[in-house]
Amino acid sequence: MSRIRFSENSYAEHTGHTWDVFSFAGTQAVRQLHQMVPGYQRTPLVNLKGLAEKIGVRAVLVKDESCRFGLNAFKGLGGIYAMYRIICRELELDPDKATLSRLMESPCREQIQEMTFATTTDGNHGKGVSWAAGLFGCRAYVFMPRGTVPVRAQAIRDAGNAQVTVTDMLYDDCVAMTEKLAEENGWCLIQDTSRNSCDQVPLWIMQGYTTLYYEALDQMRAFGYDHPTHILLQAGVGSMAGAIAAAAVSSCKDKVPVIATVEPDEAACFFESFLKDDGLPHPSTGSCETVMAGLNCAIPCTLAWNILKKTAAGGFACPDEVTSQGMRRLAYPIDGDSSMISGESGAVTTGLLEELMTVPDSTGLKDKLGLDQDSVVFLISTEGDTDPEHYRQVVKK
Numbered sequence: 001m002s003r004i005r006f007s008e009n010s011y012a013e014h015t016g017h018t019w020d021v022f023s024f025a026g027t028q029a030v031r032q033l034h035q036m037v038p039g040y041q042r043t044p045l046v047n048l049k050g051l052a053e054k055i056g057v058r059a060v061l062v063k064d065e066s067c068r069f070g071l072n073a074f075k076g077l078g079g080i081y082a083m084y085r086i087i088c089r090e091l092e093l094d095p096d097k098a099t100l101s102r103l104m105e106s107p108c109r110e111q112i113q114e115m116t117f118a119t120t121t122d123g124n125h126g127k128g129v130s131w132a133a134g135l136f137g138c139r140a141y142v143f144m145p146r147g148t149v150p151v152r153a154q155a156i157r158d159a160g161n162a163q164v165t166v167t168d169m170l171y172d173d174c175v176a177m178t179e180k181l182a183e184e185n186g187w188c189l190i191q192d193t194s195r196n197s198c199d200q201v202p203l204w205i206m207q208g209y210t211t212l213y214y215e216a217l218d219q220m221r222a223f224g225y226d227h228p229t230h231i232l233l234q235a236g237v238g239s240m241a242g243a244i245a246a247a248a249v250s251s252c253k254d255k256v257p258v259i260a261t262v263e264p265d266e267a268a269c270f271f272e273s274f275l276k277d278d279g280l281p282h283p284s285t286g287s288c289e290t291v292m293a294g295l296n297c298a299i300p301c302t303l304a305w306n307i308l309k310k311t312a313a314g315g316f317a318c319p320d321e322v323t324s325q326g327m328r329r330l331a332y333p334i335d336g337d338s339s340m341i342s343g344e345s346g347a348v349t350t351g352l353l354e355e356l357m358t359v360p361d362s363t364g365l366k367d368k369l370g371l372d373q374d375s376v377v378f379l380i381s382t383e384g385d386t387d388p389e390h391y392r393q394v395v396k397k
């Protein structure tokens with residue numbers, strides 16, 4: 001019996017759809033902001049030719065987000081763009097005209113120094129918020145769920161300017177508490193999930209993530225691939241998956257890519273929602289015990305759900321061993337491929353792809369998704385070794 005579970009999404013629309021706010025034109029301002037950030041560089045897109053040959057697909061292209069802004073994960077893309085937009089809103093500046101350097105000069109700088117942001121995180125989003133707060137010169141309070149390893153909390157403090165509290169709550173209760181505290185104290189909430197589809201800040205955060213897809217599209221074209229045929233996307237609350245799915249579907253010319261969400265089986269809210277098949281997002285019923293800390297979220301982001309319900313062929317639920325295999329595969333690649341440091345939440349899609357293509361019990365799933373020798377598969381290694389000790393234990397030979 002395969003240890004991977006898949007649930008089809010019967011609400012998927014197999015035709016193209018355009019989300020203006022995630023389209024290339026609609027995210028111009030996002031890329032402009034990112035390119036103004038000191039030290040901005042495109043992260044590498046790694047063409048794993050050896051792996052593609054071994055598993056029988058045309059290409060496996062992995063975007064290595066461990067190099068993003070020196071933060072070891074992709075999340076800063078969303079944090080900085082949302083913080084920029086909130087600052088512009090509060091200071092009544094036009095976000096299309098304000099520049100980073102203008103915000104860092106008087107009188108903006110003094111006004112921004114008075115601002116306080118707050119968020120809940122299981123690690124990487126908080127690090128992005130702390131870093132952005134350091135860059136803009138404001139303050140941030142970051143709350144973390146129980147079970148957070150100290151190294152992740154310290155990385156947030158070290159990234160910029162945040163006061164970090166590890167609570168005794170599960171992630172989703174922590175989100176509710178932070179929202180209440182922000183309201184009581186007049187802090188700006190900068191949360192990467194929404195419970196309400198008209199929330200502005202989570203939309204800005206999601207728009208921030210699109211930079212990685214549009215960079216990748218350019219990079220894959222340089223490799224000779226027009227666009228991916230398949231995209232496997234890790235989902236915690238689903239904001240990243242929703243943003244990338246919307247960008248991918250909005251920018252594909254003719255053939256819509258096959259998209260699937262990938263979650264830990266003990267925190268699989270998209271998998272469980274697809275399984276329930278009533279068109280609504282549902283919390284996961286698992287134990288929330290997983291090494292994939294960034295994906296350990298039980299309640300889907302409403303905005304993301306509305307996109308993924310239309311774009312995802314379905315959702316996978318994977319045990320931790322799948323990501324351990326992905327971490328080892330990326331650390332010790334097939335001869336000729338480049339090696340990559342990919343953490344627990346970053347490597348699960350690579351582990352899953354290899355298992356789907358090579359483990360006989362999984363071949364039904366592979367066929368269901370139409371994965372074959374013509375497939376160009378796009379994956380995102382969303383983080384590096386954000387828990388270095390655990391990373392070492394997993395990848396040691």
Ligand SMILES: Cc1ncc(COP(=O)(O)O)c(C=O)c1O
Nearest residue numbers: 124236237238239240294382383
């Ligand atoms: C490394 C990593 N990958 C993927 C995700 C999933 O992103 P989202 O919660 O937007 O689904 C996270 C979330 O924190 C993360 O830290």
